[in-house]
Amino acid sequence: MKSILSFHDVGFGYDALEVxxxxxxxxxxxxxxxxxxxxxxxxxxxxxxxxxxxPARSGCVLLNGAPLSNLKIKQIARIVALVPQQFDVPFxxxxxxxxxxxxxxxxxxxxxxxxxxxxxxxxxxxxADVTGLQQRIFNELSGGERQRVKIALGLAQEPxxxxxxxxxxxxxxxxxxxxxxLLHSLNREGITIFASIHDLQLLERNFSSVLLLSPxxxxxxxxxxxxxxxxxxxxxxxxxxxxxxxxxxxxxHYSKRA
Amino acid sequence: MIALLTAxxxxxxxxxxxxxxxxxxxxxxxAAVFGRHTLTAxxxxxxxxxxxxxxxxxxxxxxxxxxxxxxxxxxxxxxMADPYVIGSSGGAMLGACIGIFFFSQLSFxxxxxxxxxxxxxxxxxxxxxxxxxxxxxxxxxxxxxxxGFSVSTMLGYSSYFxxxxxxNGGSNQAxxxxxxxxxxxxxxxxxxxxxxAIIPLTIVIAFPLMRRLNTLALGDEYAQQLGMKVxxxxxxxxxxxxxxxxAAVSLAGLISFxxxxxxxxxxxxxxxxxxxxxxxxxxxxxxxxxxxxTLARSVFSPAEIPVGxxxxxxxxxxxxYLLRKSKRSGTL
Numbered sequence: 001m002k003s004i005l006s007f008h009d010v011g012f013g014y015d016a017l018e019v020x021x022x023x024x025x026x027x028x029x030x031x032x033x034x035x036x037x038x039x040x041x042x043x044x045x046x047x048x049x050x051x052x053x054x055p056a057r058s059g060c061v062l063l064n065g066a067p068l069s070n071l072k073i074k075q076i077a078r079i080v081a082l083v084p085q086q087f088d089v090p091f092x093x094x095x096x097x098x099x100x101x102x103x104x105x106x107x108x109x110x111x112x113x114x115x116x117x118x119x120x121x122x123x124x125x126x127x128a129d130v131t132g133l134q135q136r137i138f139n140e141l142s143g144g145e146r147q148r149v150k151i152a153l154g155l156a157q158e159p160x161x162x163x164x165x166x167x168x169x170x171x172x173x174x175x176x177x178x179x180x181x182l183l184h185s186l187n188r189e190g191i192t193i194f195a196s197i198h199d200l201q202l203l204e205r206n207f208s209s210v211l212l213l214s215p216x217x218x219x220x221x222x223x224x225x226x227x228x229x230x231x232x233x234x235x236x237x238x239x240x241x242x243x244x245x246x247x248x249x250x251x252x253h254y255s256k257r258a
Numbered sequence: 259m260i261a262l263l264t265a266x267x268x269x270x271x272x273x274x275x276x277x278x279x280x281x282x283x284x285x286x287x288x289a290a291v292f293g294r295h296t297l298t299a300x301x302x303x304x305x306x307x308x309x310x311x312x313x314x315x316x317x318x319x320x321x322x323x324x325x326x327x328x329x330x331x332x333x334x335x336x337x338m339a340d341p342y343v344i345g346s347s348g349g350a351m352l353g354a355c356i357g358i359f360f361f362s363q364l365s366f367x368x369x370x371x372x373x374x375x376x377x378x379x380x381x382x383x384x385x386x387x388x389x390x391x392x393x394x395x396x397x398x399x400x401x402x403x404x405x406g407f408s409v410s411t412m413l414g415y416s417s418y419f420x421x422x423x424x425x426n427g428g429s430n431q432a433x434x435x436x437x438x439x440x441x442x443x444x445x446x447x448x449x450x451x452x453x454x455a456i457i458p459l460t461i462v463i464a465f466p467l468m469r470r471l472n473t474l475a476l477g478d479e480y481a482q483q484l485g486m487k488v489x490x491x492x493x494x495x496x497x498x499x500x501x502x503x504x505a506a507v508s509l510a511g512l513i514s515f516x517x518x519x520x521x522x523x524x525x526x527x528x529x530x531x532x533x534x535x536x537x538x539x540x541x542x543x544x545x546x547x548x549x550x551x552t553l554a555r556s557v558f559s560p561a562e563i564p565v566g567x568x569x570x571x572x573x574x575x576x577x578x579y580l581l582r583k584s585k586r587s588g589t590l
Contacts (some may be wrong), residue, residue: 077485090335091530105485
């Protein structure tokens with residue numbers, strides 16, 4: 001299977017603190033992959049490495065087989081979009097003005113927005129179902145609306161790979177489901193999805209592959225069924241056995257299958 | 259909008275040159291421009307040699323400071339940045355002082371050492387304040403304001419220091435004193451032509467930066483993720499902003515808060531899109547300062563107060579209002 005993104009022995013750290021050491025994995029083109037792991041394990045860092053906003057300290061990140069370090073940042077920005085967790089906008093920018101910034105990789109010194117760019121912005125707004133919000137002020141939106149606008153901003157880049165940092169965080173269950181459905185519809189359009197996910201309940205049936213990043217374990221990848229084993233989760237998240245309802249539910253799930 | 263502002267600027271300039279100790283009817287001036295009326299020799303001198311250069315200088319200074327304010331507010335992603343607040347005016351001022359006292363006869367490629375040192379001073383200050391206020395790709399507002407405050411205080415008093423050392427008086431000292439107070443004097447026509455070329459040209463050059471300021475509003479990291487070369491953009495903003503500040507300082511010295519108020523008010527009407535804000539900010543800045551200088555020289559007539567003092571009276575409370583507003587919205 002073709003991989004849109006691959007990490008070869010990638011290491012990264014902030015100053016003396018090593019966050020990621022020799023990470024090896026592949027993200028196959030066209031599917032939804034989730035990234036899970038305890039707080040501070042380096043999930044955001046890993047996504048930034050994939051988007052090229054942080055340079056790998058060692059090893060190599062490949063995008064469609066080409067090393068990121070060989071690509072121009074505009075080229076990268078036309079293939080990968082990262083929807084960040086933290087996103088604050090000063091001044092009263094409207095939703096449309098924010099999403100228009102997603103066209104930046106297609107503009108040059110003297111080439112401003114053309115009709116084509118406007119169509120791409122319309123499509124992005126439409127996809128993320130925020131067309132009705134386009135004249136609203138971004139800073140006045142609710143958490144769920146903001147999350148969708150951030151995704152529209154990423155979509156305006158017309159990426160092949162969409163990276164999302166905790167897209168379901170701070171959303172109520174209704175908005176969580178809407179967001180997951182949005183990711184699926186994007187996936188059906190051919191966009192590869194790689195998202196860090198905090199709520200482990202959302203993994204099953206929604207993601208075909210899960211990557212587990214934990215400081216105490218080697219990087220692991222598998223189906224939700226393979227990764228969501230109580231023994232593995234207890235170790236990875238350093239959680240006392242049977243203390244969390246999710247763990248009990250998983251124990252029940254596996255015993256039923258046995 | 260732009261046509262309306264241009265017309266307003268024209269009217270404001272006309273009324274400003276008509277105002278003064280000796281009133282000249284605006285109608286007579288218009289008639290004279292079209293050759294249908296002749297003014298007396300005294301009126302001619304008052305208009306062309308005294309008032310018009312000063313009014314044009316105010317317009318240039320206002321446009322330059324307002325656009326520099328717009329650039330710096332975008333760079334720092336904060337509505338409280340302005341050439342005076344972040345110390346770049348002070349830097350230009352100190353540079354110019356050093357030029358006046360040590361290298362007043364030198365020039366390079368037609369630019370006097372004074373002008374070049376003013377430009378360099380503004381650049382250096384910007385770099386210092388910027389690097390102090392930034393950490394992890396974010397601007398801490400409190401650090402920005404404190405760093406700007408301390409740097410501009412130091413620079414302001416360094417300029418006073420030069421003034422104090424140079425007790426033998428002379429034209430140098432007079433220039434310096436008027437700069438420190440923020441007086442728009444009557445510039446020589448040569449000086450007016452040079453700044454009159456530099457300021458509009460720099461504002462035009464700033465145009466491609468405006469779209470980048472919109473992208474930069476999403477944060478440095480996001481702008482980089484969108485394929486923008488953040489470092490180049492920042493350098494471009496600092497250089498154009500410093501050039502405008504230095505040109506403004508060379509005409510009028512330290513004028514506080516003009517670069518703060520104008521972009522802010524323009525943003526209230528037009529929204530934050532920098533591309534649309536640039537021409538409007540430049541024209542409104544010009545109008546604003548022409549009006550302010552006309553008031554400064556006519557309200558207490560025959561006494562004149564420096565426009566810098568008037569601006570501090572208007573701008574200070576406005577700054578405090580912004581401070582209170584950002585404290586409420588939790589952005590401080």
